[in-house]
Amino acid sequence: MFTSIAELVSMAEERGSSISEVAIDEEVRRSHQTREHIWARMAKNLQVMQAAVARGSQGDGVFSKTGLSGGQAALLEHYRKTRTSLSGDAILQAVEAAMATNEVNAAMGIICATPTAGSSGTLPGVLTVLKNRLGLDDDGLIRCLFTAGAFGLVTANKAMISGATGGCQAEVGSASGMAAAAAVEGAGGDPDACAQAFAIAMSNLLGLVCDPVAGLVEVPCVNRNAIGTANALIAADIALSGGVSRIPPDEVIAAMKSIGESMPSSLRETGIGGLAGTPTGKRFRRTVFGK
């Protein structure tokens, strides 16, 4: 099993294969299951992601029980189809899919955690662009999920992927790095370019705290996935154009870990500090929970 990004990239380079192929081989070896079984399991994950995107974008969208989130993906869909947007349609399609997913999550719908539920929109946002803009079919998208998973495994084992231990940088930051690497492979980039995109995307979100209003996975989580997915696409484009991260990916992960460990508990998913601690944030807590 690969224990660093450097090792993951060199395994792919030595075999003359892609990162996704290394991830599939390792999964087959560890689980004693067939390649077909593993492929089908990832296909099911993709199906759940696509269903959540569709559900959150349809009609007026979905709304959480608390009323703190919902309907924004549907508003974006209407906006990008009727107006000339500032960011362009590819970015906004990704943002819409990401927000749709997190709105479904906040409304207690079915989603696929990637790597977590709070960051579950970031990767589907990027997949939407790979499908609509680059024409990837389901098999191509499933490959991208294995690539994302490989980068996520190293991040989770070397640092952390939960807001309670590392802040939002560990959730949306990790998801954005994973999604950037997946996008590069989906767009035909080589393993090293995947790693560069991962490092750039994660670097851009270092220090991000986990400050959910009323302790709910709604505000600011839905919007944070919008930025996570857009950031991933931009990092992927930088890497595909030949851009590199001056700090190697494994050192970026180490930096994320050390920042996470020095964050106060009030900014690690306790619903106490940051936006949760603002007068309005506290008022929402009282409205939702009566305390």
Next chain:
Amino acid sequence: MDKYKSVFDIIGPIMIGPSSSHTAGAVAIGRVGHILAGGVPSRADIHYYDSFARTHSGHGTDYAIISGLLGFAPDDPRVPDAIGIARRQGMELTFHEEDEPSPIDHPNTAVLDLQGPAGRVIYAACSIGGGTIEVRRINLDGCLITPPGLLPILLVELDESANDAGRRLERIRDLLREEGVTKQTRYEPDGPAGMAVYEFDLDNPLSAQQQKQIAGHSSRMIYID
């Protein structure tokens, strides 16, 4: 030692929102209780620490843990209604927000005290992110077991006063050889002399066939995955 072993620990689980650590991970923590208690418990006292204590109501941790105790999967549509379902089945439930630090040193900690078909069990588990959990303390009928935490964990009870106990243990070790035993610990529970509990911490999951064979060599087997 890697905490996350499978690509599906990262891409997945498929789950009912809103939080992988506080909802899907909490279902997994409850599911451990279902296994340890030998089925749906009649009484469950749930103690939360740190982030779990502060945000359990917003993240649906209560119904998630109860879903696990009922044996539901993280994507079962009944997850949000689990508390009502459990109460209608007669489960006595209490939830406690503890102020002191986690007894197992993790911000997402729950300690469950259960009365179930197999007896009383108290265990401490934490949700480390993305739906993955660790079980760091298990008090099974008065015997305190302290695994490193990661699943799968296999507990095997052996009657060591029997003539063939050594041979049975060897057979079990043979069956586990391929699954990477990272740690093995022997405990002597209170109660009848000669009984021992072996804890095996494994790298890879056991197949149904392997579990059946191991059960055949032991007086009691608990497999937590």
